[in-house]
Amino acid sequence: MFFSFGFAQDCDCASDLDFVAAKAKESPSFKSQWKSPLADQFLIAGLKEDMRNDENLALNCLYYLQTYLGAVKDNHIYIADFDKEKNYASLTPFYEGSPEDLSSNAVTTTDDPVTGIYELAGVYRVAVVKVADKYYDYAGYILESNYEDWPVGALKFTLRITGEDFSGNFYDRNHKPQRRKVDLTNGRLYPERWVKEDFAASYAANNYYIEGDTFQYKDYGNGVHYVRLGSFGGSNENYAKAMKLLETLKEKLTSGKVILDLRNNGGGGPRTSDPFLKLFKKRKKQLEFHLIQNNFVASNAEHFLMKAKNQLPLTTYGENTKGALAYGFGNYSTADLITPCNNYSLGLTSSKYERYLKYEVVGIAPDVSLSHESDWIGQVLAKIE
Template sequence: MKYLFSSLLLIISFSLSSQNDCDCSRNVEILNKTVQNLPVTRNTSDLSAYNIALSAADNYSYTGNYPEYDCFQQMSNLLVTLNDRHNMMYSEVGFDVEQSDTVYHEFPKFDGDLDSLKAKLDEIPLNEVQGIYSRDGFSIGVYASEQNLIVVNLSGGKKVWQQGEIIGRFLKYGNGRYLAAIGQFHDKKLVNFPLEINNGHISKLQLSKSNASQNRSRVEDSETYQYLKSGDITYLRIGSFSGYNPVLKNAETFYKSLEEKPVTKDLILDLRENGGGGDRNSDILYKYLRKSYKNANLYVLVNGTTVSNAEQFALRLKKFKNVTLLGSKTSGTIAYELGKTYDFPCYNFKGFFTFKGDKKYLEYESVGVQPDINLDNSEDWIQQTKKCIAKSN
């Protein structure tokens, strides 16, 4: 046992030493080699923006106080130039609230007067993306810097974030869409994910401006699969198309139960906050709807958290006779399919990249699927849809 303990200490010591001696250029080199083999690269005729970002990452000096943070940001700069919102990176190491053995104890600090920044951001109009966003006592400031947005902690953070720490950046894809390159609020693990900012809300992070109207575009019920019937209207909530158990097993059971339900004249299919998955799941539902509801009136709810296979599914339903998409634009993370995880040599970074794509969805990538009817975020979306159904009848 004594020798085993000594060996473990040696392994841990070697691992920490390897991370401390890291050079981000090794990560950038691996990332570039990976990107060259991605389907999005083959589908892109102009890679000039990517090459400029690559040159900047290669020439960046990672000798400051926050080499891990800087490395993650430079690598994220490469990803955001690619028209493929599935690609992402993350770190396996985060902040230990007990402050024992953590790489990311501190992030960069805001270089300026925080009170002046607050006052400036507080005056920004609701419809602009810059400003102050809050939830549950946690408040962040979002301000423009060059082509992107900087995110700074103004207050709160539950012992994880210090006031004035730079949480990260929102990197512009365009069309009001961003790639978040931030530390997670609860543990500071560096992560990438797509998001949008609309009408004073960052829905993905459940953050809002103080003067924003109540955001009622989100699903209020947490059940992944739900069936309700009211008169001639059936409501189906489909919160995931995951092709893995236990979600897939639950989906199969739910879809099977629908065969015993009456077919109604109108169907509301709620795909909000459906993070996607695969055809192994969604094909079952598609076959059921084609058999039972192809000649009914389908009202499909989508929004910015309708992602990937759920976006594809909404488009597939357009082949039916009477289909209306309602809500707001989908995520625009639609044309590609995630593959395996890649390990980077430094800073415990991992990458999750696509391995194949479908060209028929390329026009929607980073743009999203536009609904036929836009719904008001300040009103309940189910009630608005029922009003649309009443008008149609």
């Protein structure tokens, strides 16, 4: 189905796996969730067997290590390759056949709900076809791309059936593998943003793009206020911008309904988030809160959301958050561990928030789900005005 190229392998990916497995067991998520030595041995043995048989291991080594870390629910833990000199593009497999054959194979399997043509935000267009491969069941090959290094026929992702969902290997902008667990929901590989063309009308609005500054205030009139809290990052620059908005809110938010737009807020720390919550709690008898969330709301932003749900007159809208709130890196970031073979960076969590364990990976569900057919702010306004 495809051919591939490879680096000269001076290292052993299996050695990196042994290193990752040993170090990961020191993290709180592995200590609490991964307690069976037999299951651990079985997983490691299976991954090493896959490595031995993978003709493109130089490309996919990261995927196998990510698969090991995926044995536990911890959305902060990671392994990545930050080496900008390594040419992953040279390893990308290609479809053997013409683009016409590729498109035809994707659309003629009408009895298979997975196969078809998919798009990602107007940047990539791929044909997803069923494949007879030992390691995965579907492959998505490029039909059109905005980038020269992603030509027609290049493999963009693979999907392996795992029960009711899929283990996906999605090659990022720089061709590096990223393991993601996805399911096919209403024509979308959720939570990824790949959408089947047949369902394009259901995703006509891009509710992941928010124009303007990270922190915003708008007066919509009729007692409706809009507040964007786009980051709780702890840098001095971000903190200064947040506190500038806070001073504006102290003046403006005296009564009415407040739309809190938390979308794309990947977290930060309580130094930035807590002052907003303190103000909102002080004004909660005069204000009614309506919070918009999406799958990119994570970490401290999810902590903020949970506190707000418990302490404010609040209704939430949108989709599930990321589910990265039960573990973290503590108050002080520690340096990544470096694997001995491929020099990958391993980031392990050090803190645990037990009360949030049931939300890890799953995310926090909204009170009201919103459709991607139209703008979410417009939908919320229609519900509250």
